[in-house]
Amino acid sequence: MFTNLKIKAYDFLGKREFIKQRYLKKQWKAMALVGEDTDAVETVNRCPTWFSSLVLGGRKYFLIGGGVGGVNDLAYPMANSLFGDLFVTQLKIGKTDPELKPSFVPLAITEVKPLQKSVVVSYKGIGGGPDLIRLMSSGALRCTERPINPHGKAFDTEYKLYKKIVIGVDDTDSSTKGATFNLALQLASILDKASKNYRFLRLTLSLNWPANPAKTTNNASSALVFAVVPGKEEELIRNFERLIKKYTISKETGMVVMNRIRAPEPLKAYARKVKREQVSVSEAFWAAEQAGVRAIPITGERGLIGALSVVGLVDDAEEAITPVANGEPAG
Secondary structure (H helix, E strand, C coil): CCCHHHHHHHHHHHCHHHHHHHHHHHCCCEEEEEEECEEEEEEEHHHHHHHHHHHHHHHHHHCCCEECCCHHHHCCCCCCCCCCCEEEEEEEEEEEECCCCCCCCCCCEEEEEEECCCHHHHHHHHCCHHHHHHHHHCCEEEEEEEECCCCCEEEEEEEEEEEEEEEECCCCCCCCCCCCCHHHHHHHHHHHHHHCCCEEEEEEEEEECCCCCCCCCCCEEEEEEEEEEHHHHHHHHHHHHHHHHHHCCCCCCCEEEEECCCCCCCHHHHHHCCCCCCHHHHHHHHHHHHCEEEEEEEEEEEEEHHHHHHHHHCCCCHHHHHECCCCCCCC
16 A cells, blocks of 8 residues: 555656656766866766666667767777766767767767856757756756757757866875775865865776885775866865875875876876886886876875876776786786
């Protein structure tokens, strides 16, 4: 009896548009990130688990097989677009007009346009495509739609704009006490709760050269990705620097900061080198300068080597966490 009453109640509420929109906004959160590389935009959707499993299970269809039109023209390639409950896409600024095809290309990205305080991403879809676009857009600032022929819909979704800040840290522990990733997570969580100006999004863990004689145990370094209200970037960096200086137990702690959406290729090459062989502090400083990444010694300089390395692979979590032995990935 009570089950039937609940079904009837939820059925009634589900037909009320304002209730449905409120529920969707709790399930979906959306934002757009920009950086110093002005040719790229990153959209971040915090999504329910069913969507994560759908994208993960259909990755080849959606991202490789052409299930989303415009990907080749307007999306940068990513090894994986899912980070837990975050669906991440890195997009090129521009406009395209891919053809929709039933079953093969049911939805498309058609334009990416940054504004002063937001980013507008335009889509189009047919069949069930528009419903999926509406769900993804429910956490955005606003979404407008219009009909297109034959029997499709076009959408302009406006995302709130944030700056992307990546902070890399290494060498905060000892061989008997502490863990860099745990300290990094704690500090990120403190800052996330302490201010509405920045949101902690995700962590990437890198396992670097296993034979490094200077390592503590696992030779792991950590990168943290934040979404920051424009103008508050330096506030976040100062607060993180102050906290890590307070809580590190190592005399070689290093921190690096990247203000870009995508790590430049030379930095990725450096990161892969750190996973395979010994690298000097001077080489780390040189790589940071070439990549336009800020290197900040906290209690020493050795930690800069790993901190910079993990930032280079921050968007490829699988490669970062895979240890390399004898020049080849372990296992």
